[in-house]
Amino acid sequence: MSKTNRQKTIHDYIQAHQEEFKKLAVDIHQHPETSNHEYYAQEVLTKQLEADGFEIVRDVAGHPTGFTATYKTNQPGPTVAFLAEYDALADAGHACGHNLYGNYSLLAATALKSVIDELGGEIRVYGTPGEEGGENGSAKGSFVREGFFSDVDVALSAHPGVKYQRSTTLLANDPVDIEFFGKTSHAAAAPEQGISALTPLIQTFVGIDNIRIHLPKDVSIHGVILDGGQAANVIPDYARGRFYLRAKTRPTLNAAKERVENIVKAAALATGTDYRFELFQNAVDNMILTPSFDDLFFDHVKALGIPDKDIDLDQPKSLGSSDVGNVSQVIPTIQPNISISDQDMAGHSPEFRAAACSQKGLDSIPLAAELLARTALDLYEDSDLLAKIKADYQQNKAKIGAEK
Numbered sequence: 332m333s334k335t336n337r338q339k340t341i342h343d344y345i346q347a348h349q350e351e352f353k354k355l356a357v358d359i360h361q362h363p364e365t366s367n368h369e370y371y372a373q374e375v376l377t378k379q380l381e382a383d384g385f386e387i388v389r390d391v392a393g394h395p396t397g398f399t400a401t402y403k404t405n406q407p408g409p410t411v412a413f414l415a416e417y418d419a420l421a422d423a424g425h426a427c428g429h430n431l432y433g434n435y436s437l438l439a440a441t442a443l444k445s446v447i448d449e450l451g452g453e454i455r456v457y458g459t460p461g462e463e464g465g466e467n468g469s470a471k472g473s474f475v476r477e478g479f480f481s482d483v484d485v486a487l488s489a490h491p492g493v494k495y496q497r498s499t500t501l502l503a504n505d506p507v508d509i510e511f512f513g514k515t516s517h518a519a520a521a522p523e524q525g526i527s528a529l530t531p532l533i534q535t536f537v538g539i540d541n542i543r544i545h546l547p548k549d550v551s552i553h554g555v556i557l558d559g560g561q562a563a564n565v566i567p568d569y570a571r572g573r574f575y576l577r578a579k580t581r582p583t584l585n586a587a588k589e590r591v592e593n594i595v596k597a598a599a600l601a602t603g604t605d606y607r608f609e610l611f612q613n614a615v616d617n618m619i620l621t622p623s624f625d626d627l628f629f630d631h632v633k634a635l636g637i638p639d640k641d642i643d644l645d646q647p648k649s650l651g652s653s654d655v656g657n658v659s660q661v662i663p664t665i666q667p668n669i670s671i672s673d674q675d676m677a678g679h680s681p682e683f684r685a686a687a688c689s690q691k692g693l694d695s696i697p698l699a700a701e702l703l704a705r706t707a708l709d710l711y712e713d714s715d716l717l718a719k720i721k722a723d724y725q726q727n728k729a730k731i732g733a734e735k
Contacts, residue, residue, distance in 0.1 A: 334712060340705045343723060349697040355379060356696060360688045363419030364431060366468040366612075369396040372417035373458060376433055383441040392473040398458035399479070402444050408452025409717055411707045412480065413440045414471070414488035414655065414666075416462045426684035428491030428671060429465065431692060431699075434716030435489045435669070438700035443707055450711045455483065461638040462654055464506060464612055471654035472613030475661055484717060485624070485663045486706055488655065489699045491687060492668030493675055494581045494643040495632055497625040499668075501618035502551070502577040503584040506654035509535060509554075509595055510607040515568035524668040525566030529559045531598035531606070532570040537592035538573075549579035550587045572670040574612065577652060580617050581660075618656040621663045621724045621733060628667055628715075631705045635698065641670040663724035665706075669699045 332340070355375055362371045373396045377387045385400035413436035440456045447454060457479060461468035474480065477486040511532050516525030539552055546552075554574035560567030576591060578584035590607050599606040632642065658664045671692040676682040685694050710717040 332446065332449060334487065334637055334708075337708060337712075340446050341442045341708065342701060344445045345697045345704070348438065348441070350606045351379070352438045352696050352700070353693045354636050355437075356430045356434045356693060357688060359417055359433070359576040360425045363424040364510075365421050366418055366463060366465030367394055367396055368466070369460050371416050372433070376437060376458060378415060382440070384444065385440075391466050392470060392472060392477045392479060392555070393468045394460045394467065396458075396460045397470055397474075400440070400456040400458070402440075402447070402454045403505060404448050404453065406448075406451030408450055409484040409711055410453040410455065410482055411710065412455040412457050412483045412486045413437075413703065413707075415456055415458045415488055416457065416488075418461050418463050418496065420679060421461055421465065421680070423694060424684050425683075425687045426517045426679045426681065428683065428687040428707060429462065429694070430687055431491045431669075431671065431696060432488065433458070434696050435699035435703060436487075438696060439487070439490050439703035441705070442700060443704045444537055446690065446708065447542045447711065452711055454660055456719040459627050459654070461612070461673045466508075466612070468612035469599045469615050469654035469657070470613070472615065472657045475657045480661050483662055485707075485710060485720065486658050487664075487703050488666045489669050489703055490666050491671045491695065494668060494670050495629075495637055495641055496643050496644060496668040497622075497629065497723065498620055500579075500620065500667045501656045502549070502579060503581045504615040505588050505654065506610060506615075507576060507588075507605070508572050508609055508611045509574060510608055511570045511599060512605040512607075513600075513602070515624060516566045518564045518566050522566060526568070526603050527566050528570040528604055531595075531602045531604050532556060532559065532572050534598040534601070535572065535595055538598065539591060542590060542594070545620040546587055546590070547578065549574075550583065551577040552587070552591065569585065573695070575652075576703045578617075578641075581680055603620075613654065613657075615652045615654050616656040616660045617731075618653070619664075619724070620725060621665065621720060624663050624665045625667060626719050627709055627720070628665055628702060631702050634702065637698070640673075661721050669695050671695045
């Protein structure tokens, strides 16, 4: 079968099956679930993959709602992983469009399966919970740590957005809880017998503000008080703050994190309290971009005739974080944006939630799936192209290391 015929087979498969995946996206949108509680979405997606001939393993990498789906040919060849997200936000439902994101990858993988046997290699779909964070969040960090990408050549995914955009820079992020432990007492009758746990937490906020001017400009630190006492006339023996520590690269973030922990230690020492300084979920790494990989994807955007009004080829300037960055630390990875709305809108907003189940949002599923499948197909067909993308990735990774 020629390349043109393979592309046509993929296109025809997607056109024939798109309604199934649109229904899945609506179903998941109507059943939003947060980090590591995505049992409904996991069941819906894995049953579809199982019916399409993939071997399924659930409860993986320490995440009960995670899964792997694998299809192996009888010939050697590349191993490509499609990343699937399907978690929702605690208060906003699918206002980041992960009901679409997972289905982009599933339909791409199943369409690619229709042509892969004669080429050789392996297709995987990794269901990774909790991208939005939360309980045991950012599962891609666990998948990387447990070696799920050690034998994978490249990873692909696509994220709903306003425009078709290239993969974006993402910041490394350490989500930490800072806790202090003191001694309770009546604040008026016997304050000398108490040790306030709230005082060192407030000092921590002040200390962080004092060092901001001395930190690299790409470092961002923001936090809230989650526990600070229950009554004004009782000295609190426990206080807890939650912080996100972000930076452009992991080495810069590690240095900033050490400075913050020194502030915490000093506050505890000054007030006679004990402290705990720990990640409350997986750490998230910065995104290593591979522009030639995105170029390949956008060659197909052009070939499929996506309207110019839906495309923005300027490098997006994101100040956010995502655990797709963890994957990009070990293999070439792309996560371009797919247009789901004609109106500008913010992520995590009611407007975005509505767009994720709108007609344009649902119609983005076959488009995104064909773009992902055709991009992956290029790498199965052309070993030199795959080698070039891997080499470009290594150069970019080394460059980021040199700039740290």
